[in-house]
Amino acid sequence: MASNLLEMQAITKTFPGVKALENVNLKVKEGEIHALMGENGAGKSTLMKVLSGVYEFGAYEGDILFKGETCRFRTISDSEKKGIVIIHQELALIPQLSVAENIFLGNERSKRGIIDWYKTELETRELLKTVGLDEKPSVKAGSLGVGKQQLVEIAKALSKEVKLLILDEPTAALNEEDSENLLRLLLSFKGQGITSIIISHKLNEIMKVADSITILRDGKTIETLNVHEETITEERIIQGMVGRDLTHRYPLRTPTIGDIGFEIKDWTVYHPVQSERIMVDSASLNVRKGEIVGIAGLMGAGRTELAMSLFGKSYGQKISGTILKNGTPIKVPTISAAIEAGIAYVTEDRKEYGLILMQDIKSNISLANLSSISRRYLVNDHQELVEAERYREKMAIKTPSVHQKTGNLSGGNQQKVVLSKWIFTEPELLILDEPTRGIDVGAKFEIYSIIHDAASQGKSVLMISSELPELLGMCDRIYVMNEGRITGEVAREEATQELLMKYMTRGRD
Template sequence: TLMKVLSGVYPHGSYEGEIVYENQTINFKNLRDSEHLGIVIIHQELALSPYLSIAENIFLNNEIKKKGLIDWNQTNLEAQKLLAKVGLSEDANTPVSKIGVGKQQLVEIAKALSKRVKLLILDEPTAALNDADSAHLLDLLRQFKSQGMTCIIISHKLNEIAAIADQTTIIRDGRVIETLDMKADKVDQERIIKGMVGREMNNRYPARDPKIGAEVFRIENWTVHHPDDIERVVVDHANLNVKAGEIVGLAGIMGAGRTELARSVFGHSWGAKISGKVFVNGKEVNVKNVRRAIEAGIAYSTEDRKRFGLNLIDDIKRNISLASLDQFTKRGLVNANEEFKVASEYRESMNIKAPSANSIVGKLSGGNQQKVVLSQWINVNPEILILDEPTRGIDVGAKYEIYTIIQELAAKGKAVMVISSELPELLGICDRIYAISEGSITGEVERKDFSPELVMQYMTTVKDVSNV
């Protein structure tokens, strides 16, 4: 919210106080006003059109014109120069849909450079990036700093803040708690966490005493082809299982096939030429569509809650009931009172910080939105709950609450699978971890054998194609 004020998304008059920029008090009517002064914000949800080219995206609403017409030759030439500045070698005519999310983030930065940016604001810039793309982006910011550009990063990845920031301002419940000089004060991650949650956090993960039962969920020889390239195998003869009361992690670098595996199991909601078997409580089940998957006891919480997990313009109660409307419906009508009652119970038990179950989901923080998503699927009462990036883009305190919720589900006998790009998270909360690389399950590690090096070794195993 604060950065939206600074960048002109929220205009002057919608807030109290002053913005002082280059020793002058300034009032922005809109985003264009701030961009004219060199202030550019890149939101967590990238604002790129997938069907336009890279060059078209870079100069969208900032077109290079000649005699009233867009000069496409100059547009492509300038776009190529900007791509070089951010370390991309892609052809500027390439559609954005053809490049990965890491490169799309760099296209957003190239777009900012086209506006002669002086102050670059990045909201969770590495949330969806793998380690290599994250490292490249941070190196790029260091380069910008050496050239005199100022950058503000909003991030919950504290290791990155500790590595790159000169100063860190901690905000909690809408108030500035403190500003730390990272070098002079010798600030580490634990110090930042203390400021964020208001107390010492000796353990980032709740203590756990697992009581693991019989097998609940199993897939055998699960194979999935890419829907746009039918010959490309994305998940290759995968085998895994999850037991009652067990939390199992699925680790892999971006593009390894983690989400594709989960979505394909959840009612064939992704992929083509899907084959293999799915078992729930020892019985083979038909998961040819999402309804069948839910009826079989499978629930999936998406990695992108804002695009696929929630209706942001609707309220908490309707979002929670979305996947279980049958519980609230009689003769084709929804019982709104029962819907409100159940949602209010979840608001209380999940500690969703909102005035009531009628609150609009889009106005909640990321952590509270994630709790709504979890409530939505817990209410289905599944046998196996697959959580894809359940703590992406939320703060340390909210993460701890999510971990506690996951553990409580396991303690009640639910089988839980967690997909995460943060290896320390999987090591901290899971009983077992599968590693996936190039669509194949390459390793399985029990908790007693956990080590980052071993899991990473499996995650980076290259498929042997010599005999293929």
């Protein structure tokens, strides 16, 4: 029987006004893949930051034992010297540096204080081969896609002679193919004796690779499940995460669908830099009032490009085509014009484009509609506070105060703030781009309920998602895109994953 490589005993971590972890215990066996699961805000990332030295010894209570030895990490370097390496959800590569420079940054191969570039390149090639990445060591990291950047991060971890690899939401931003490749890589590492801890909200992925699953809820350890000793189902995991059965993953809804609210005809968009490259090719679609319409497609199909170009031409160049609102053509050349026309866009990247993380919840909610709470260019602070409190209650944002910094919230609560910001503009067309990315099943249900509520108010909802079950569970109709073109339109009653995939892989005629 394998011995424990890691033990975390009675870990307690407190932030001002919030106890993030309370007497958490975690045991990880040598050579296994151990999943750490829980709702957003359950304490998973906080626990791993304690383990990896992001939160130094003395900033928490409890003990860390690695290979039976008590460890007191004061820096990330301390934990890395033991072979504990964490890869955060937000990748930490420097785009302007080469792959080789990124892999050995802070861990340079040198002789007498001078970098040995021959050895650096040689070892980089071996590491890239190990992770299955066919790229030159000299290529700039920023020129790679997210999936390849994730592999560079793993190569960087391997360069530090990793014994325990921690991956925080490693597939959140990856397409299905890249996700499968990453999971296969983890299994191959297991075969080499490398232990892994994986944090993920994707239950199907966890079921494929995990040997053990520890569930956290509200900063406490609920249970650890052994996948090989008992039958574990997704429903069983969900019950542990949320503390209740989720009989339905999607809220029940009886839609009331009206006339066409918004329609686009022959919408064409060119790449913002490569002026001859078509990103959206003569797309036509419509969304009725009270209707939730999905857009499916593989990575690079043109879904986000379509959404952003509709939202005040915030993406692309040489944009042509027609937008009709209630049957009348409108022009939205800028974001402010789009907002004025009743269009709102919830971006897929809430941290980069959706929120100002250093500002409080109150300021973020009012940001897109300051005119409604201003007079003569002065913001009415009291009215802003009243509106923020209204949305905090309406959206069930879990926070002690709307004065809390948005960056301190869990992913699910951050997404509720983004939705609040745009719903506060009272849109008639709500465009949602991956609205539940990186969010746990409990928070997803709450987001789905908010989307249903928007549709029930007569808003037209256009929803982009890479999760086919989500589109099937939420949408009244689904358009499918491939290579910038709309290749199919499927009614809810006819929609299946197989049919959507058929349209998603249909090439140009």
